[in-house]
Amino acid sequence: MTAFGYDEILVDEKLREKNFDAYESTYGIRPVIDSLEGEKFSIRVAKDGEFVLYVKTKESLIRMNSLYSPKYEAQRWAEKDFFSKKNKTILIMGLSTGVYLNRLVELYKEDTRFIVYEPAEGLFSFLCGFIDFCDLICDREHVFLMVSVKQAPAYTAELIKNIEERRPDIYSVITPGYDQDSFFYEICEKAKVINETAIGFQLKWAKGALKNRIFAWTNLTDNSWLKDLSCRIPDDLPAVIVSAGPSLKKNVDVLKKIKGHALIICVDRAVSTLAEHGIVPDVITSVDPAKGAEYVVSDITMEVPLICSLQVNADIQKYFMGRSVFFDHISPEEELFGKEIFNNVEEMEMGGNVSGASFAVCLKMNIRTIILIGQDLAFLNGQHHSDGKNDGAPVGNKVLVEGIDGSMIETTDIWCAFKDFFERQIALHEEIRVIDATEGGALINGTELMTLRQVSDEVCVNEFNIESLFKDLPRAISEEEYENSAGVISKWIDELDIIKRDAMELTEICESLFKVCKYHNINDTKNLKKLKRLEFLRYELSNNHPNVLLEKYWIEDICSIPDRQLMLRTNDEAIVGLEECIKYYRKLPDYCKSLQEELRNTYNL
Structure with missing residues (x-):
């Protein structure tokens, strides 16, 4: 029993x-x-x-x-x-x-x-x-x-x-x-x-992000990949991620002592604060497709390299031309430049902001000790960034979270999402040591709390030749690979013509089947030929790289994109799906045309 x-x-x-x-x-x-x-x-x-x-x-x-x-x-x-x-x-x-x-x-x-x-x-x-x-x-x-x-x-x-x-x-x-x-x-x-x-x-932002990405494709012969930098990073090199939280001014001067003893990674928004204190970082990071070059143009950045996404603002790319190290890729780029270029280059979660991307980059470079400063993720006397400017003010609901001193401090739900990213990554990567030396802001669980001066005295004690790590990095692609990519772009432009043609035929088929659903039965064998043609065209459309670019970046309303699996089991079910398809495929040729123009203009085709 x-x-x-x-x-x-x-x-x-x-x-x-x-x-x-x-x-x-x-x-x-x-x-x-x-x-x-x-x-x-x-x-x-x-x-x-x-x-x-x-x-x-x-x-x-x-x-x-x-x-x-x-x-x-x-x-x-x-x-x-x-x-x-x-x-x-x-x-x-x-x-x-x-x-x-x-x-x-x-x-x-x-x-x-x-x-x-x-x-x-x-x-x-x-x-x-x-x-x-x-x-x-x-x-x-x-x-x-x-x-x-x-x-x-x-x-x-x-x-x-x-x-x-x-x-x-x-x-x-x-x-x-x-x-x-x-x-x-x-x-x-x-x-x-x-x-x-x-x-x-x-x-x-997505359409602008793709425009920036296309611009980056045309300049890869002058820039580099993160994987070629990663293999140069010493095993014991710590990194300091300098974020632009309002607490940064409390301890920023300690970076002068840390210089040469750690990789100083400065996010774009923190450049002005470092410039005020005459501190030259080892590298800048930027990922935002909309953030302009005014955040990074400075006397202290004229010779500093940039680690960035290919979608970063084109003006920032121009400023760092020949000094940019790209870290990401999307599937169409494997056809564009060859899959072998992206061996061991995996998609990575970036946490939704440049500080999170900087952290992810450290993980990609196998850096085992990561120090955070200026990572408040909270307000300080009403301020949200160290530069005191009001642009980029966080949106979302204000909430209270535990601060590093145990008190409750004000933040937003967006910052809480960023905080969650750090906590999740720390938990997933037990092999790393993360020190929060912000000396203010929200408590990030899983971090060690230290002052930046303690970090300088106890952690960043070995000397490194940081500049040599970035010297003579291999170019991302050769001139021959660039010429090959231009041929792929021409092919994509032709494929966009096919998508336009297919979209017009799909519109006609969907309109015809929509009428069937209104007055007859979608499951009637008379409709089988049209249903098979519908399935074939949708499959053909979904399996080419220009369509990936359209759906992931170029079409603003992602909710308007029909599902991969179109459910047509009953009239009522089919009416919903077909109506959605009709609206989408009617507009698709115009999206194709504008993307073709962008590709032609950027590649001078």
């Missing part, structure tokens, strides 16, 4: 080990068994042979699914009208026996990513002894499964990557039997902010 008062169904330890092995292989950690699992959890068999889960609390015994048919119950639950028919990411709290998730996957797998949070690691470990979860665990294309608090940073990173790459509709659901906890609430709120930020970037 179990602690629940009925015959025990024994744990299958071989099955549990099989699940644990799969989980460890996929996620890098092994689930932990709760020593009291027999007193907390129990399994019975439903009338249809499926498992029924019971959880014992202090107050009661909770049955987590149906005694008669868990699968049928899950089917009814999953078929509720939770979601649109669009490309989706569903945040799910609670795995239970997996029956609810399995049904959602069956219904929505084609165009959906499932990010699952199981709050009770012991429950998951218990169920691994009864249920074969291996297919779910190993299906990383569609499912991310968090069962341990150790995975919280990876969970958030997965969510951010998913939103940035797929631009999905975001939904959250709570599996029957579970109650929302603070982690799931906060992650759902975070998802909203990240999604709104992505939409805002596309609307305001």
Whole structure:
């Protein structure tokens, strides 16, 4: 008999080990068994042979699914009208026996990513002894499964990557039997902010970012890649990231003593403060497509190199011509310059601001000791930047967070997102040491707190020839590779003509099928030829690099872009998708034309 008062169904330890092995292989950690699992959890068999889960609390015994048919119950639950028919990411709290998730996957797998949070690691470990979860665990294309608090940073990173790459509709659901906890609430709120930020970037800055990127392509023969700098970095070289928070003026002069003992990385907005104090940094960082050159033009930067994204403002690129070190790439650039150029160059999360990008660059350069200064992420006497200027004032709701001295200080939800980035990266990279020497601002969990003078005396003690690291870096591409890229650009311009032609045909097909849905049946065999042509054209359109540039950068309203998987199972469903397609494909030729003009003008074709 179990602690629940009925015959025990024994744990299958071989099955549990099989699940644990799969989980460890996929996620890098092994689930932990709760020593009291027999007193907390129990399994019975439903009338249809499926498992029924019971959880014992202090107050009661909770049955987590149906005694008669868990699968049928899950089917009814999953078929509720939770979601649109669009490309989706569903945040799910609670795995239970997996029956609810399995049904959602069956219904929505084609165009959906499932990010699952199981709050009770012991429950998951218990169920691994009864249920074969291996297919779910190993299906990383569609499912991310968090069962341990150790995975919280990876969970958030997965969510951010998913939103940035797929631009999905975001939904959250709570599996029957579970109650929302603070982690799931906060992650759902975070998802909203990240999604709104992505939409805002596309609307305001993405087209300018691509224009800057195209400009950078034409000048790669004069500049370099970060990977060629990274291999020169000494193992014991620390880095100081100089951000532009209002506390910077408190300790900026200590950098004079640190010069030559650490890599001094100055973000664009902090240049003026260093110039006031006569401090020449080792390198400037910049990523913003809209931030102008006025932030970096100074007597102290005339010979200093720049580490930057290819999307950084073209005027900044011009100022640092021949001194720029680029660190990122997008998939079309692999066709443009050759995939081998980007070997070992992976996409990286930049935290949404230049300080976060500087931190990510340090990780890419395998720097193991990172010191933060001017990283307030909070107001100081109403000021938000060390230069005292009002431009770039943070938007968003004001909130209170713990400061480095334990008091509550005022910040914004946007700054909280930046703070979360640092905390998540620190947790993900146990091999690094991060010292917060800001001497003010918000507490960044996971950092060591030191004054910059202490850092100078105790950490930055070895001497380095920093200037030599940047000397004679290899050029990013050769003249021959540039000529080849110009040929690819010509090919893309021709492919944009094909996209224009396909878009016009797609508009006609969608309009015709839309009328069918209004007055007839979309599933009539008479429509099969048009449906196949629709599918072919959409597939052809989505599988070329100019379309990637259009969707990721050139089209301002990302919500207007139709999903990869067009759902046409019923008339009502098809009407929604076809109407969206008609609006989009009508406008697409104009987007193609303007992108063609940009490519021709920049490449002088």
